[in-house]
Amino acid sequence: MPGKDGFIQAYNGQIAVDATAQIIVAHSLSNSSADSTCLIPLTDAVTRNMEGKKAREISADAGYCSEANLAGLKDREISAYIATGQPSARRPEARWADRSPRRCARSSSLADTAVAIVYANNCPNRFSDRLQARGSRQFLLRGLDKVQDEWSLVCIAHNITKLWAVA
Helix, strand or coil: CEECCEECCCCEEEEEECCCCCCEEEEEEECCCCCHHHHHHHHHHHHHHCCCCCCCEEEECHHHCCHHHHHHHHHCCCEEEECCCCCCCCCCCCCHHHCCHHHHHHHHHHHCHHHHHHHHHCCHHHHHHHHHHCCCCCCCCCCHHHHHHHHHHHHHHHHHHHHHHHC
């Protein structure tokens, strides 16, 4: 992955979390820095792991906002609360009007107060901060297969912690 000093060996962990119980219901890991390619496969993994029950809503940060993801979620009849991001400093001319119809519709949806509250309460960044606080900042193993196994253990440990707190 590209880093501040060139390319580094890094991995990108993805999780799907039940909003109520905060239990990880699906996870994946890749060595690609792009999040957008992971959303639909992760959504399909949720359906497989939940024995056919599909997600009704998804909250995600701007890294997941793409035409393909919005269309895929619409095809799966899943409500999406995906941040659309802001125009960058390098492209100040990028305004909402220049964006695609689906993105414009999603950004106006996020401007709605009720929708903004749903997104804020289920903010993906809050969850990743919790994992990091538990020492899940970096992996001990090397190689994609081994790190995928380590990521699975991190997710299992999180779920056990959540279940222990309930018991």
